[in-house]
Amino acid sequence: MAKLLYTIGETAEILGENVSAVRYWSNYFEKFVHPAKNGKGNRLFHPEDIEALKQIKFLLKDQGLTLEGAAQRLRDDRRKVSGRVKALESLREIKAQLEAVRDLL
Numbered sequence: 001m002a003k004l005l006y007t008i009g010e011t012a013e014i015l016g017e018n019v020s021a022v023r024y025w026s027n028y029f030e031k032f033v034h035p036a037k038n039g040k041g042n043r044l045f046h047p048e049d050i051e052a053l054k055q056i057k058f059l060l061k062d063q064g065l066t067l068e069g070a071a072q073r074l075r076d077d078r079r080k081v082s083g084r085v086k087a088l089e090s091l092r093e094i095k096a097q098l099e100a101v102r103d104l105l
Helices: 008-015 019-028 047-062 067-076 078-104
Strands: 043-045
Touching: 008 019, 008 043, 008 047, 019 043, 019 047, 043 047, 047 067, 047 078, 067 078
Parallel strands: none
Antiparallel strands: none
8 A cells, every 4th residue: 555645765765866856856846746744844745746756857867857957848748758757667667577587597
């Protein structure tokens, strides 16, 4: 069962990034990422926020866009970016499975 809220540390681990990058991205892309905050002010991310952060990471790291370029791409066609991120995740999972099979042989 998926959690409803993830801490910034859990979110960073899911993304494979450091906490400071996740914090910066959540501040810079506040139109797309809306973390809740607890009584102490800690960010708590919804699954939708994590999906948005995956899209941001894809645009910045895989596509090599600048922060402003990534924001513009998300504003222009977010569904297309989402589809590419999901396809890339599927391919990475398939690759990991194939490597596991190869290691067993």
